[in-house]
Amino acid sequence: SQQGEEDPQALSIQEGENATMNCSYKTSINNLQWYRQNSGRGLVHLILIRSNEREKHSGRLRVTLDTSKKSSSLLITASRAADTASYFCATYGPTGRRALTFGSGTRLQVQP
């Protein structure tokens, strides 16, 4: 079963605009990770935020985490056509379990 849900399910924007995706999860976590997937194949790790962090930046990416609301957001600034992909949040679930639990993803389309 899916740990979390991404919102929105699909997002279409123009190149240069910012894209914001949200993720909610259900159980307590050690960290939360965001992945990108092109064309339904391999996932690429984007960024990891630990449970004691509130915000993290990496290039054009900004991730926030609110553990009280069990939610996270991913902001992509100055989007490019190459950012077109599906984006997933993933968490490590119950303590000691090593498997990532993924949300259902946001499909981002950046129009050139």
Next chain:
Amino acid sequence: GAGVSQTPSNKVTEKGKYVELRCDPISGHTALYWYRQSLGQGPEFLIYFQGTGAADDSGLPNDRFFAVRPEGSVSTLKIQRTERGDSAVYLCASSLAGVGNEQFFGPGTRLTVL
């Protein structure tokens, strides 16, 4: 190799047949994971290996699914008596040992059961 590799990239089989999917992890990664992804969904966990042993196989849907990693490196996911509902992309990932490490994913095998 530089990353996780999976073979074949695509597999088409008939209902009832047996298939094997292979994963070559990143050298030195002792942890290996199999996930399954259906269209429009996120990956779902199947099984996790630490070294040669399956440390967590709670995600395997039924006893038609089995995976091995005999020498602690390459892993094979085996599906017996395939069903149409098994059609999905099967993803393999590897990581260093320890909790919460980044998992590096392979390109996946797209399995189609006719």
